[in-house]
Amino acid sequence: MSANEAAVTKPIPVPDELTAPFWEAANRGVLAIQHCAACERYIHPPEAVCPYCQAQELSFRQVSGRARVYTHTVVRDNITRGFAEGEPYVIGIIELVEQERLVLVANVVGVTPEEVEIGMPLRVTFERLTDDIALPQFEPEEA
């Protein structure tokens, strides 16, 4: 197809010095979160220095992919790039089970907006955007 027929994609994440290990893992279907060995806390989004103990030696560690809905919003009447126009979608603030208030943004998929509620158990799934980038997303744990 010609260029002007190309589907409009969601904005493609551009990995950088801090975030490359996150996206490299996601591309293999693994959720890996930055971890501080000194204070044994997870950090997201990745930082140059641990915000909790100021240590600088940080690495990435695979997590379980289990989570719950910390809070969420439903965008209706949207014109959001890469989303079906006018189709409601759920943005979840997702709290990973590994640590209190360890949250990341993802769409809650495989469920209607009306069914999503705070505390709902979730598990990670991956949405492929390009050959190099897969987005961690979350779906109900029992699905």
Place this chain on the structure above:
Amino acid sequence: MDEFSGRSAIVGLGYSKLERRSPRPLAHFAREAAEAAVADAGLKVEDIDGLGTIPNIAAYGNTGDLEGIDIVTVPNMVQMLGLEHDIRWHVQTPGLCPDTIMAAGAAVASGACTYALVWRAVNVPKGRYSDFSREKAYGGNQFRAPYGFNMPAAWQSVALRKYMHDHGSTREDMAAFVVQNRENTQLNPKAYWHGTPLTVEDYLEAPMVADPFCLYDCDIPVDGCVAVVLASAERARDLRQPPAYITGHAQTTWPTRGGFTDSENMWEGGAAMGEKLWASAGLGPDDIDVAMLYDGFSIFLYVWLEALGFVGRGEAASYIASGATALDGELPLNTSGCSLGEGRLHGMAQISEAVLQVTGRAGARQIEGAAHTIATVGAGTLASGGLIFSREARA
């Protein structure tokens, strides 16, 4: 109180007209407000030797930043006012207006300049307010934009959802605040929503922007400018208007960790800022007669009321419902309608009304005998700030 308390004052205040999607360039609004502020102080434009502004665009996404159209910088203002040879001090701060006003207050108190003009000019961007249409997402956007988490309304709506869940508040509770605020707006002729009342039913039936936020949880974007003139406390006494002495100041350095994902950050950051604010003034919540708390989005009212210690955690909704924040209540709140009712002026609506109330110039909505007023701007986290204004130089 600290050494800065009471050493500077806002001595003049000026507004442009507030319009929406005006064909006039933003520079004309900025000039209108600047000249009005200087005249209000009883000064002449050539008396101004200090300038400060916040030249950020108001939108998120791909809108322009054309000089004089979308932003009005210091060099632009210098040229419009013909002050090329007069300006001894100037600053352009990113972030929000309390930073700039603090800097200008320090400049006039120290003698770096004599009369400083600070303005904030904002417009309604062309197209949609939040329209992330770039193909790639860098930096913090890489964890938000692919998920359609692209607009400030969505960032803040998750906080209201969590608040309603954790504290049992309802949309009816928020409707009570928004309707009270719109009633205050009817006493403010310069407000965008002046002449347009709002009912609880209007709020509950309004289109949802980012559930649980509806249209009326969001401030009203305008084209406009507000400007203030600052002088040292010594000079302020001899000018045309009663001075609004800056007796308390605070800036927050609290990170917005994760980019508006964990709303608890707002309460923690707001509380940390509050400690500094009260300490700088030697005052506490009970000393405040009128409060102008930032309401770019409705949830911020709950954040500031609780984080600053006016009420306990989780008590803001019931406090508002009790009538305590009405014009005849114990803590009249956002008496001019502020961002939700007057217009999205990125905190200058808060600053200006705090000044008018403490100098007895708030007209039909004046709270009698207001001796100390507060203005906060921001969400509690990074770039937020707060100021306390007092009728007397020393709190």
